[in-house]
Amino acid sequence: MNVEFEQISFENKRKSSKELSVIAREIRRDIIKMLVTAGSGHSGGPLGSSDIFTTLYFNGNMSFDKHNPLYEHRDRFVLSAGHMCPVLYATLANAGMFPKAELATLRKYNTRLQGHPGRDMGLPGIETSSGSLGQGFSIAVGMAMSDKLLDKTEKKVYSLTGDGELQEGSIWEAAMSASHFKLDNFCWIIDNNDCQIDGRIKDVMDVYPIDEKCRAFGFDTVVCDGHNFEELQAAFDVFLNNQKNKTGRPTAIIAKTFMGHGVSFMEDSYKWHGMPPNETQAIQALEEL
Amino acid sequence: MEELKQYGSKPTRFGFGDGLVILGERHSNVVVLGGDITGSVMTSLFKEKFPERFFSIGIAEQNATTIAVGLALSGKIPFFASYGAFCALRNADQLRISVCYNEANVKIGGGHSGISVGPDGATHQVLEEVAFLRTLPHMTLIVPCDYEEAKKATIAIGEMIGPAYIRFGRSPVPLFTTPEHPFEIGKAQVIRQGNHVALIACGSMVWEAMIAAEKLAEKGIQARVINCPSIKPFDFETITVAARECGAIVTAEEHQVHAGLGGAVAEAVVKNHPVPMEFVGVKDSFGGSGEPEELMIKFGLTWREIYASALIAIQRKDGGSLTATRAIKEVAEYKG
Numbered sequence: 001m002n003v004e005f006e007q008i009s010f011e012n013k014r015k016s017s018k019e020l021s022v023i024a025r026e027i028r029r030d031i032i033k034m035l036v037t038a039g040s041g042h043s044g045g046p047l048g049s050s051d052i053f054t055t056l057y058f059n060g061n062m063s064f065d066k067h068n069p070l071y072e073h074r075d076r077f078v079l080s081a082g083h084m085c086p087v088l089y090a091t092l093a094n095a096g097m098f099p100k101a102e103l104a105t106l107r108k109y110n111t112r113l114q115g116h117p118g119r120d121m122g123l124p125g126i127e128t129s130s131g132s133l134g135q136g137f138s139i140a141v142g143m144a145m146s147d148k149l150l151d152k153t154e155k156k157v158y159s160l161t162g163d164g165e166l167q168e169g170s171i172w173e174a175a176m177s178a179s180h181f182k183l184d185n186f187c188w189i190i191d192n193n194d195c196q197i198d199g200r201i202k203d204v205m206d207v208y209p210i211d212e213k214c215r216a217f218g219f220d221t222v223v224c225d226g227h228n229f230e231e232l233q234a235a236f237d238v239f240l241n242n243q244k245n246k247t248g249r250p251t252a253i254i255a256k257t258f259m260g261h262g263v264s265f266m267e268d269s270y271k272w273h274g275m276p277p278n279e280t281q282a283i284q285a286l287e288e289l
Numbered sequence: 290m291e292e293l294k295q296y297g298s299k300p301t302r303f304g305f306g307d308g309l310v311i312l313g314e315r316h317s318n319v320v321v322l323g324g325d326i327t328g329s330v331m332t333s334l335f336k337e338k339f340p341e342r343f344f345s346i347g348i349a350e351q352n353a354t355t356i357a358v359g360l361a362l363s364g365k366i367p368f369f370a371s372y373g374a375f376c377a378l379r380n381a382d383q384l385r386i387s388v389c390y391n392e393a394n395v396k397i398g399g400g401h402s403g404i405s406v407g408p409d410g411a412t413h414q415v416l417e418e419v420a421f422l423r424t425l426p427h428m429t430l431i432v433p434c435d436y437e438e439a440k441k442a443t444i445a446i447g448e449m450i451g452p453a454y455i456r457f458g459r460s461p462v463p464l465f466t467t468p469e470h471p472f473e474i475g476k477a478q479v480i481r482q483g484n485h486v487a488l489i490a491c492g493s494m495v496w497e498a499m500i501a502a503e504k505l506a507e508k509g510i511q512a513r514v515i516n517c518p519s520i521k522p523f524d525f526e527t528i529t530v531a532a533r534e535c536g537a538i539v540t541a542e543e544h545q546v547h548a549g550l551g552g553a554v555a556e557a558v559v560k561n562h563p564v565p566m567e568f569v570g571v572k573d574s575f576g577g578s579g580e581p582e583e584l585m586i587k588f589g590l591t592w593r594e595i596y597a598s599a600l601i602a603i604q605r606k607d608g609g610s611l612t613a614t615r616a617i618k619e620v621a622e623y624k625g
Contacts, residue, residue: 142359
């Protein structure tokens with residue numbers, strides 16, 4: 001299948017839901033193209049979280065400079081659920097961090113777009129390697145500690161985990177630290193699609209109630225529809241206010257999503273956690289998007 | 290070569306604690322993470338002096354390791370210290386992926402290493418971590434022999450860029466290197482000349498090797514003693530030269546005999562100049578409670594095993610001497 005990535009980049013400033021949905025659609029299309037080209041990789045989580053990434057990177061919530069990715073005063077995002085990297089790569093490319101054509105190299109020999117993010121490859125926007133679940137989240141807490149407690153800056157740190165990832169015990173060690181150190185500059189996003197490779201969360205290992213756990217661990221916790229841009233932005237606003245008002249409380253956003261959202265035959269099916277579409281499926285998916 | 294003499298005893302962990310304070314004075318971006326046992330791994334000294342750069346993470350070694358990565362990726366030089374059992378092995382995945390794959394500038398201080406921990410018993414006597422740590426890409430691994438070397442090594446790993454681990458112990462060990470004695474990451478030091486056999490040791494076994502060399506000298510055997518604190522990077526040259534010039538090697542370490550210093554030396558020797566080798570270390574068993582001296586005897590970590598192993602190695606090299614068999618018998622009788 002011959003795929004082409006259209007070289008466009010979107011601005012990072014407040015937008016209407018309609019404008020955001022255009023970007024999210026482009027990211028989803030890129031994800032399908034990347035995965036069918038790669039022939040392996042994760043479809044479900046990236047498609048399901050595209051609206052979250054769109055709101056985070058294109059609605060003025062994060063400060064970054066596409067011309068200077070290591071800009072000192074940038075906000076940082078850590079994808080703890082490293083296997084979801086296709087959505088991050090597509091987002092960064094659409095933000096202009098690197099040429100979109102490079103998305104075609106996902107998982108290929110010598111690529112900067114490793115199967116799980118590898119910092120050694122030097123892809124702009126990749127702050128750390130991640131893929132062993134739970135670790136990126138804890139690294140992000142360390143970054144927020146550095147920014148707030150040592151450098152005393154206003155920089156923000158975001159980290160996205162999956163919901164199955166919450167089964168890793170070290171997640172809760174890190175969550176404990178975020179509130180212990182009063183990291184109001186830290187925002188935890190949980191992609192709550194209720195699916196993991198082996199099945200539904202509650203069948204594999206029940207981590208619910210997630211919201212009560214987050215609250216018990218000291219997070220200002222917001223539950224929202226992860227496919228509704230207004231709700232997502234309202235949730236990010238809770239975080240921005242926590243930081244601005246120095247409440248000393250970290251924020252947790254539990255975004256309810258559907259795995260594979262936007263593609264009918266993938267939607268809400270855990271079978272699509274770790275599978276790429278074949279050519280026929282990719283054509284159908286692109287038609288639907 | 291200066292002649293090394295014992296001039297006291299001090300735990301290597303004191304050297305780590307004192308070295309950290311010096312680093313803190315020199316570099317404002319050195320920060321320390323505590324894992325609740327700050328008094329016993331001596332990070333308490335840094336905490337008292339630089340409270341604003343000390344963070345207590347509690348009993349959560351996986352989290353402490355990855356928080357350290359976050360700090361390192363923000364331009365800090367974080368040290369995290371705990372007992373080696375918990376900050377080298379419990380967090381092994383964090384060390385592999387988040388520290389080493391990231392090439393994060395994280396420094397780990399692993400205390401209570403080896404059998405000489407004493408009464409705490411097997412759970413706290415880590416004897417396996419050198420094997421793991423030296424296989425990690427980008428990792429630097431130092432096992433200092435005494436207080437002074439521990440202090441120098443702590444400063445050295447703080448002032449290099451990249452992941453590093455320093456292994457130190459709880460109990461006092463002989464102090465025999467001086468503040469002027471050289472230390473360099475990646476270098477082994479010949480601390481006694483000789484050409485009949487090379488005794489290559491690290492940590493608490495270096496002084497035991499020196500005693501063994503004195504005893505061998507009484508029998509007319511001149512042993513070369515090599516202090517090898519830098520397990521990774523490894524000084525292939527010094528070790529290869531020793532193999533070529535001595536023709537027989539004994540390694541000694543307070544660690545499992547598998548895949549530690551002995552493994553590193555064997556890899557170098559087999560590749561560059563194969564000679565008979567004997568290994569002194571813990572022989573595939575866990576430790577136990579007891580006083581450090583009792584345990585070192587029980588698990589075969591004294592000059593006597595080095596001495597006997599040297600005679601065996603020489604016998605293998607020369608193909609015949611009764612002294613080796615006699616020496617093994619002596620060790621057996623000593624241990625009862």
